[in-house]
Amino acid sequence: MPAYNAEATVGAAIGSVLAQTHTDWELLVTDDGSSDGTGAVLAEAAAADERIRPGRTAGRAGAAGARNEAIGRATGDYIAFLDADDLWLPTKLERQLAFAEAGDVPLTFSSYYKVAADFDDDPARWRPNGRIVRARDRLDYRAMLQQNHIGCLTAMYDRRTLGTRYMPDLRKRQDYALWLSILRDGGEARGLAEPLALYRDARADSLSANKLSLVRYNWQLYRDVEKLSLPRSLWALGQTTVRSVLKGRI
Incomplete structure (x- = not known):
């Protein structure tokens, strides 16, 4: 989880991980040189739960640098992604891990809901709003070249099969670049039709x-x-x- 001046939303994002029905996880949050109270929120969360492990970049590294700092500290078999202003639904990890292991697919993703930027409800009480970005069943390299069909907040890859994969150092589209690099090496990604996360819309302006x-x-x-x-x-x-x-x- 990269976090830059995310004091207003990072607590809720962390809370959505704490609420997961699958409990064997580590949350690696990287503060990317925030100037607000993000660091204090992370310190408080880490003090309350040892599975939350904050880190910090040297200055501003951008989303790719912050994500890569976290990936470099990871110890688990799977790497999953969540931005500091988005949310996972409670069964996200449980459902996606079962899906990935049953299909023996190293890169998986899911459908997700769009919510307003100022959404402040508890994901555990979420009721479908009809604003669904639906996951494709299968993706190969050619299909991904035509559009980034994988929402970063739903992506998960298996390190046991793919090794530790980092995002290219791009200001934007670094997640898209990672999915392409994985698919370029052969194989495919599989999508879970069930929506498992909440994505905050960008500001209209x-x-x-x-x-x-x-x-x-x-x-x-x-x-x-x-x-x-x-x-x-x-x-x-x-x-x-x-x-x-x-x-x-x-």
Whole structure:
């Protein structure tokens, strides 16, 4: 869990992990140079439960650097991701671990709900709101080039099969880059249809700017990280842009 100036939401995100029906976990939260009370919230949570293990980056490392700092401290067989402003539903780990082990698939993800940015209810009392981002059943590398179909807050990979995999040092789209790198090596990802997490919508006034900037980051990903040819990069960018515009998201 990367956390930057997340004092208002990180406590709820941690609480959603504490409420998991599967209890054998470690929560590695990395404070990415926050200037608010994030560090105090993390210290209090760690004092109350030894499974919560805070860390800190040297200055501002960005989301990729903060996530990688946490991954580097992990000791478990699986790596799962949750941002400091999102939430897991109580059975998330239990259901996804059973799904991953039954299907013997090293990269899994699930459907999730969208909620308002100011959502402050307890996930344990969650009632479906109909705003579901549905997971695809299966994904391979070609399908992922067309769009990032994996919500980071639902992703989980098996270190026993894949080894410890880090996110490329990109300002944005570093999670997308990690999924692509895993699928590029062969195999597929499997999606669980059941929604298992709550994703806070971005502020309405930031959506247009974010959509435009992400086109640039997608291009950087295809050309500089994936090393795709110019024609294939143009094809991938066209696919992801058109699909995202049609769905109202990038």
